[in-house]
Amino acid sequence: MTAQDPNHSHPPARTRFAPSPTGYLHLGGLRTALFSWLWARHTGGQFILRVEDTDRRRYVPDSLDDILQGLRWLELHWDEGPDIGGPYGPYVQSQRTALYREHAEQLIASGHAYRCYCTPERLAALREEQQRRGERTGYDRHCRSLSPEERAAKEAQGLPHVVRLAVPLEGTTTVHDLLRGPIVTDNRQLEDAVLLKSDGMPTYHLAVVVDDHLMAITHVLRGQEWLPSAPLHQLLYDAFGWEPPVWVHLPVILDPSGRGKMSKRRKVVDGKEYLALVREFMEAGYLPEALFNFLVNVGWNFDPEREVFTREEAIQRFELQEIHPAPAALPYEKLEWLNGVYIRQMDPTELKRRLLPFLSRQLGIPEEDLAGDSRLDRLVPLIQERIKRLDEAAPWLDWAFVDADALPYESPNVLLGRKLSPEQSLAVLRKGHEILQQVEPFQADAIQAAFRAAAQEMGIKAGSFFGPFRGALTGKRVSPPLFESMEALGREQVLRRVERAIQALEAQLQRTP
Ligand code: GLU
Numbered sequence: 001m002t003a004q005d006p007n008h009s010h011p012p013a014r015t016r017f018a019p020s021p022t023g024y025l026h027l028g029g030l031r032t033a034l035f036s037w038l039w040a041r042h043t044g045g046q047f048i049l050r051v052e053d054t055d056r057r058r059y060v061p062d063s064l065d066d067i068l069q070g071l072r073w074l075e076l077h078w079d080e081g082p083d084i085g086g087p088y089g090p091y092v093q094s095q096r097t098a099l100y101r102e103h104a105e106q107l108i109a110s111g112h113a114y115r116c117y118c119t120p121e122r123l124a125a126l127r128e129e130q131q132r133r134g135e136r137t138g139y140d141r142h143c144r145s146l147s148p149e150e151r152a153a154k155e156a157q158g159l160p161h162v163v164r165l166a167v168p169l170e171g172t173t174t175v176h177d178l179l180r181g182p183i184v185t186d187n188r189q190l191e192d193a194v195l196l197k198s199d200g201m202p203t204y205h206l207a208v209v210v211d212d213h214l215m216a217i218t219h220v221l222r223g224q225e226w227l228p229s230a231p232l233h234q235l236l237y238d239a240f241g242w243e244p245p246v247w248v249h250l251p252v253i254l255d256p257s258g259r260g261k262m263s264k265r266r267k268v269v270d271g272k273e274y275l276a277l278v279r280e281f282m283e284a285g286y287l288p289e290a291l292f293n294f295l296v297n298v299g300w301n302f303d304p305e306r307e308v309f310t311r312e313e314a315i316q317r318f319e320l321q322e323i324h325p326a327p328a329a330l331p332y333e334k335l336e337w338l339n340g341v342y343i344r345q346m347d348p349t350e351l352k353r354r355l356l357p358f359l360s361r362q363l364g365i366p367e368e369d370l371a372g373d374s375r376l377d378r379l380v381p382l383i384q385e386r387i388k389r390l391d392e393a394a395p396w397l398d399w400a401f402v403d404a405d406a407l408p409y410e411s412p413n414v415l416l417g418r419k420l421s422p423e424q425s426l427a428v429l430r431k432g433h434e435i436l437q438q439v440e441p442f443q444a445d446a447i448q449a450a451f452r453a454a455a456q457e458m459g460i461k462a463g464s465f466f467g468p469f470r471g472a473l474t475g476k477r478v479s480p481p482l483f484e485s486m487e488a489l490g491r492e493q494v495l496r497r498v499e500r501a502i503q504a505l506e507a508q509l510q511r512t513p
Helices: 027-042 063-073 099-107 120-132 146-158 204-214 226-241 278-283 287-294 311-317 330-346 348-363 367-371 374-384 390-401 423-436 446-458 462-476 482-489 491-511
Strands: 013-019 046-049 114-116 162-165 173-175 181-184 194-196 217-224 245-250 267-269 272-274
Touching: 013 027, 013 217, 013 245, 013 446, 027 046, 027 217, 027 245, 027 278, 027 287, 027 311, 063 278, 099 114, 099 162, 099 194, 099 204, 099 226, 114 267, 120 330, 162 226, 173 226, 173 245, 181 204, 181 226, 194 204, 194 390, 204 226, 267 278, 287 311, 287 330, 287 348, 287 491, 348 367, 348 374, 348 390, 374 482, 390 482, 423 446, 423 462, 462 482, 462 491
Parallel strands: 013 046, 217 245
Antiparallel strands: 114 162, 162 194, 173 181, 267 272
């Protein structure tokens, strides 16, 4: 990895993305991963992937695959992680439980934590009582003051227990957030949080602190929803005698109206639906380039004067200090626009490659067949200007991949030229059929020239003359450019389609003399 920070104004950072396999990757999660990755790359450091899977109850089996797939799609490659290992492994918390237990023991020994034998029943009753009295609910530190004899007796009985942090009863705890400065919390507001559960599994608080320290993480970027946990983490760092990392709590992401949070699920705002899951953006045909560009500007700003930039440029300019802590509304229409920009500037061969899975799924044609279909090579450049998402290509192109006899007509009128009667339209089609049989070469310019001449000869406006052929060829009123489409389809297919249109009009005229 080459250093991206030529002035060495920042030493190489170690950042991590620490997803829990409890749900699919959403935009907020991807933005956290992206900023962590950017900072590691900007400073020439490392980006680490760690799986925080200690909450077995909320485990969603295919979520980890989904998360990894989303990161790979955006090309946020990690330098250390569960699949590739690294010097600080293992990178899956459920494989590190011995470490957490050791550290919990260490805190018990130093007086910073204690075993709590309270039963779930006692805790429930306590909670009820607190609620009844209108008090703040929370653990009453019952087991914190057990005498050594009482403790020994509970131990002798082999009672199940958790380990709790002994939060200082007085004073304050200060968290330094890079974007928000010092945040001071009165320790009396903090609960003796559970560090180790009765099954020996750590809670998030213990595991995250132990791992960030042992993995030598220098900068922790995470969603703002973790800010309330930060004082507990600070207390844990203090208890262990460790330096905390630099904390950067990223701004909340709001829906486009700016009124509500953009959550983990797609959301309807003012009658429009907005996607939330990364897999939904993939399926809708957004490009990773566009989403990358878009997300970089959610909470940070590359340059107010420039909307489009490359990954390398983003890496070079990215600065943690410049992240704006205020909630950031998602301008989805900008994503839509960016996606169109990236599609238009893409090499057509590459665009075809990316369209294959979409067209295959939407048209029901195997990808291999489409890949080898030369018509597609000719058609893709024709729609490049017209689509903003990869899933929009199929309706522009579906007509080309059905047999002439099976082509559906959008409406019976689709074969009529503008302001032309059925008889005139039929005459136009017959004339065109003659031309299409003979014109050489069978290329857009030559066909168009011949059609224009014929239109003039018949005293019909060129646009009206072309109309019936658009209908004959595609069955639609709106299509990619007509003559290029003819060239792409080839003479034989075009003639068959025009013949079928002639028959259809003839039949129509016979029915309504
Ligand atoms: N596992 C936590 C999550 O799923 C990570 C929080 C953190 O980054 O500290 O969001």
